[in-house]
Amino acid sequence: MGGTFDPIHHGHLVAASEVASVFGLDEVVFVPTGQPWQKAKQEVSPAEHRYLMTVIATASNPRFSVSRVDVDRPGRTYTIDTLRELHALRPDADLFFITGADALAQILSWKDVDELWSLAHFVGVTRPGHELSNIGRDDISLMEIPAMAISSTDCRERVHAGHPVWYLVPDGVVQYIAKYGLYTPDVAAVESGVGRPVAATDAASRTATALVTP
Ligand SMILES: Nc1ncnc2c1ncn2[C@@H]1O[C@H](COP(=O)(O)OP(=O)(O)OP(=O)(O)O)[C@@H](O)[C@H]1O
Numbered sequence: 457m458g459g460t461f462d463p464i465h466h467g468h469l470v471a472a473s474e475v476a477s478v479f480g481l482d483e484v485v486f487v488p489t490g491q492p493w494q495k496a497k498q499e500v501s502p503a504e505h506r507y508l509m510t511v512i513a514t515a516s517n518p519r520f521s522v523s524r525v526d527v528d529r530p531g532r533t534y535t536i537d538t539l540r541e542l543h544a545l546r547p548d549a550d551l552f553f554i555t556g557a558d559a560l561a562q563i564l565s566w567k568d569v570d571e572l573w574s575l576a577h578f579v580g581v582t583r584p585g586h587e588l589s590n591i592g593r594d595d596i597s598l599m600e601i602p603a604m605a606i607s608s609t610d611c612r613e614r615v616h617a618g619h620p621v622w623y624l625v626p627d628g629v630v631q632y633i634a635k636y637g638l639y640t641p642d643v644a645a646v647e648s649g650v651g652r653p654v655a656a657t658d659a660a661s662r663t664a665t666a667l668v669t670p
């Protein structure tokens with residue numbers, strides 16, 4: 457499963473788990489992008505942070521692993537290169553490529569799209585707010601998965617605004633984001649009060665008030 461994973465969230469993990477279960481996959485390899493060229497207009501976190509968050513998020517599942525092929529390949533990330541490299545590394549493996557409905561809808565704009573179909577079996581999964589279509593190809597499988605209305609964009613915006621992302625992303629990823637200050641406004645903005653996180657003391661005093669109220 458390829459993705460920018462900025463950050464990885466439970467929508468990604470549920471999609472991978474469901475496809476692995478239905479198709480009886482031995483392993484799901486998460487492949488964080490190096491330079492996602494279709495996101496060139498937006499700021500993307502350094503690849504090492506996205507790679508490490510993906511490692512943390514998948515560590516507890518023995519069937520999940522993370523590949524560095526896209527992170528380590530210089531230049532823009534194209535799935536045609538990802539699949540060729542994975543195929544060279546595991547020539548005997550049947551490759552599946554998992555995509556959400558939104559990514560599948562864009563696939564005709566991907567590099568060398570006509571060559572993709574012979575390198576992997578594509579599986580499109582449902583995603584709230586997006587229509588799932590096999591874009592007229594019978595060789596693409598479509599799957600309904602439990603709806604997770606979570607996006608990395610929303611997670612970044614929540615952290616930036618000082619709102620929690622607990623239970624949207626794995627606990628270790630919440631802690632990683634806090635440790636490295638990802639998605640937080642810069643210091644000047646914090647000092648000017650923009651995006652100020654909810655103060656622990658505010659929350660504590662509200663709890664205390666609630667406890668003494670009859
Ligand atoms: N909630 C979700 N349910 C199902 N599939 C998802 C979900 N979120 C992401 N995906 C799929 O996972 C893959 C990687 O997505 P990506 O890393 O770009 O996450 P994103 O949440 O879409 O990020 P952003 O909001 O930054 O665009 C894509 O195929 C995408 O369609």
Ligand SMILES: O=C(O)c1ccc[n+]([C@@H]2O[C@H](COP(=O)([O-])O)[C@@H](O)[C@H]2O)c1
Nearest residue numbers: 458459460489492494534535536566567
């Ligand atoms: O090959 C391409 O041209 C291409 C264009 C856009 C996205 N992709 C791949 O689609 C996957 C999801 O990408 P994204 O940008 O939605 O996180 C990831 O593996 C990308 O490398 C691939």
